[in-house]
Amino acid sequence: MCAFYPTQLLATKACQLPPCYTDAPEYKFDENKCRLHSDWVATGEIEISAHDYQGHPLNKDFLTFVFNASAWEKGKKFKRDNASFTIGWCKNQIFPSNIPSRVRIYGIVIKQPNAHDDYQFLYIEPLKPAL
Secondary structure (H helix, E strand, C coil): CCCCCHHHHCCCCCCCCCCCECCCCCCCECHHHHHHHCCEEEEEEEEEEECCEECCCCCEECCEEEEEEEEEEECCCCCCCEEEEECCHHHHCCCCCCCCCEEEEEEEEECCCCCCCEEEEEEEEECCCCC
């Protein structure tokens, strides 16, 4: 006899795509849609701070990087000229596989009561290197 335990059916919640993509079946990056949902948009350079490679079964790099903003296209600037980000499970799936140095980042601000605002990215668009 087999017992059925509903808790065994619980699994990790599926990652949702950020609101920067067109609807199914294409799921392509849509700049206008992304700008609309972003609190801030900036271009600049990425510097990798630390790699955190996780082997099987994850096979992911939960890296930490610093984004040095050089130009702001939307929203207010960071309190400093840079912000640090850590790539988590869902963000890892949308982070560019070949880590570019020059990027445009579309982001949101999560207001933290009695603390610094939390900057998060929705999408990272690789740009050609500056000449």
